[in-house]
Amino acid sequence: MFKRYKKTLLVLAVAASSLGTMAFVDDFFEISKNLDIFSALYREVNTNYVDEVEPAKLMRTGIDAMLKSLDPYTNFYSESEIEDVRFMTTGQYGGIGATIAQRKGEIVVNEPYEGSPAQTAGLRAGDIIVAIDGKSTKGKNSGDVTTFLKGQPNTPVVLTLRRPGENADFQKTLTRQEIKIKNVPYFSMVTDNIGYIKLTGFTQNAGNEVKDALAELKKNGGLKAVILDLRGNPGGLLNEAVNVTNVFVDRGQLIVTTKGKVADNNRSYKTLNTPIDLAIPVAVLTNSQSASASEIVSGAIQDLDRGVVVGQRTFGKGLVQNTRPLAFNTQMKITVAKYYIPSGRCIQALDYTHRNPDGSVGKIPDSLIREFKTTNGRKVYDGGGVTPDFVTDQNSLSSIAISLLSKSLLFDYATNYRNKNATIAPAKTFTLSDADYNDFVKYLSDKDYDYVTASEKTLEEYKNAAIKEKYFDAIKPDYEKLKNSLKHDKQSDLVKFKDEISGLLESEIATRYYYQRGKIESTLKRDKDIKKAVEVLTNTNQYNTALAVKN
Structure with a gap:
């Protein structure tokens, strides 16, 4: 009987092995066959198409279309784009330290980074880049100019600039440096006992930056709670999401698990470091642009009942990408797994596997959304991002404000304001006077900013x-x-939405003097999400009730 049982098992094992081998052979044959077909088709088009074709451009179109059919996050990078991949993971690049934009056919400095070669050389937002090393930027797009501005650290670049309101062009010689974009551009106390940390990315060292920011805030003896702002943060490195969470939770805690088709992509990520503070109340701010690593942090804080989430539902990206090297120094970023936060839920909102007949992507249907439990037993759900414990209204702008922003009229007025005023009050206290606002209205008198409500x-x-x-x-x-x-009236709308437009102008003007730090400080006083977080954190009963089991 035992021998017969062993023989049966052996037959089943051989059969399973044979099926696996057959599946592998079938897959290999399909790949080989389709590569042969594609190669023949590509060769025929290149040889016989009626007009000249660019083989590299044609191939890139095919590659991009193929990967786009999978999901938006699986991408190919040519050799010339490898620097962009490096920037996405490290936050570093060689350059002058300024963002640029194309406006009305001209290349304009959008914002110099504080402490960068661009800022120390005196470049201002609104300056027009006329030429780079003597070569005109006319006809170039912002991508072309960005490439010219980047380069090896310690190499010079000569910019010919034109400043609005001044007649003559002028030159500046800058020395490129290794530019590191901070993950934490700002932290401060927003009340006497509540700290605030703004986290904008998850490149290398994000965890240490949050840790250092909290350690600095704790030097204020009155710190009793902290706000971690993840709004608008698109994510980044998964291990940095674990490190950021580790600032508030103990070593050895499971934060995220990844599961993919290949066994090597099935991994569990636990915290490895000593936390900074296990008890301080935490409020995490999120919105619809908080994605990926931001959702790991906010979701883990919620699942572990370590703090509350305030704001709007997050984006819902529960997919993990890895970069893979390819031939000729090219690379690809490929989705290899889904991730699951401590409660066991995956917050992926869109179902790329089951597309609609027209190729569009639908959300996970309500019938498939499942319930999970936090550490304290609170109900949470998968399939659609992280839902905050305290939901606030989404910030929406009036039609006139959107028009003024899209036509760069707020930007241009701030540029003129900076050129006329050498200094302003600190960003936290700077306000636009009635006279300033009336001057702005006068500035708009001959500008086109019509809109549809x-x-x-x-x-x-x-x-x-x-x-x-x-x-x-x-x-x-x-x-x-x-x-x-x-029918809207632009003049009456400028009066009706004065507070909103003034706030946007104050932020734009503060950026001219105090850079990214000034922009953040200027908006804090009007921020409804921060006010809600402060309300929750100062009400101990409300905070504790939110983290308790709801029967």
């Missing part, structure tokens, strides 16, 4: 539907009356 857009859609259904003639008088009632 949401109400006007809805009414136009209503009209089009009525025309299509042949009802419009009957309702035309009512339509015209409503249209006139809803």
Whole structure:
């Protein structure tokens, strides 16, 4: 009987092995066959197509389209783009330390980084880059110019610049340096006993930057709670997400697990370091642009009941990418796994595996969303990002504010303001006077910034539907009356939305004098999410109740 049992097991094992081998052979044959087909097709197009084709460009189009059919995060990088990959992981590059943008056919300095070669050389936001090392930037896009500005540290670059309001061009010689973009551009006390840490990325050393920021805040003897701001943070390195969480949770705690098709991608990530503070109340701020590593941190803090999450639902990216080297010094970033936070949930919102017939991607259906439990037994759910414990309204701008931003009129006015005013009050206290705002309104008098309000857009859609259904003639008088009632008036909107527009202007102007730090400080006083976090953290009962089991 035992021999027969062993023989049966052996037969089953051989059969399973044979099936696995057959599957491997079938996959290999399909790959080989399709590569042969593609190679033949590529050769025929290159040889016989009626017009000249660029083989490299044609191949890149094919590669990008193939990878796009998988998900937005699986990408190919040519040899010339490897520096971009390095920047995404390290936050470092060789250059002058300034962002640029293309406006009205000109290349404009968008923002010099504080302490960078650009800032120390006196470059200002709004300066127009006319030439680089004597070569005109006319006809170049911002990507081309960025390439020219980057280079090996300690190499010189000569910029020819034009400053709005000044007649003559001028030159600046800058020495490129290794530029490191900080993950924590700002931290401070927002009240007498609540600290604030702004985390904008998860490149190398993010965990140490958060740790150092909290250690500095703790030097204030009155620190009793901390706000960690992850709004607008798109994520980055998974291990740095673990390190950031480790600042607040004990060593040896499981933070995230990854599961993929290949066994090597099935991993568990635990905290490795001694935490800074295990007891201090924590509020994590999130919004719809908090993604990936941001969701690991906010989700882990929530799952472990280590703090509360305040703001809006996060993006919902529960996928993990690895970079893989390819031939000729090229690389690819490929999705290799899904990640699961401490409660066991995956927060991926979009289902790229099961696309709609038209190729679009749908969200995980409600019927497939599952319930999980936090350490304290609170209910949390997968399939759609991290839902905050305290949900706030999403910040939305008026139509006139969006128009002023999109047409760079706030940017241009701030540039003029900086050129006329050598100094302003500290960013935390700087406010735009009524005289300044009236000057801005006067500045707009000959500018084009027309816009369509949401109400006007809805009414136009209503009209089009009525025309299509042949009802419009009957309702035309009512339509015209409503249209006139809803018609926006730019001058009255400048009055109606004065507080909102003034806040945006104050932030833009503060950036001119105090750079990224000034921009953040200027917005703190108007930030509704921060006010909500402060409210929760100062109310011990409210904070503790949020972390308790809800029956």
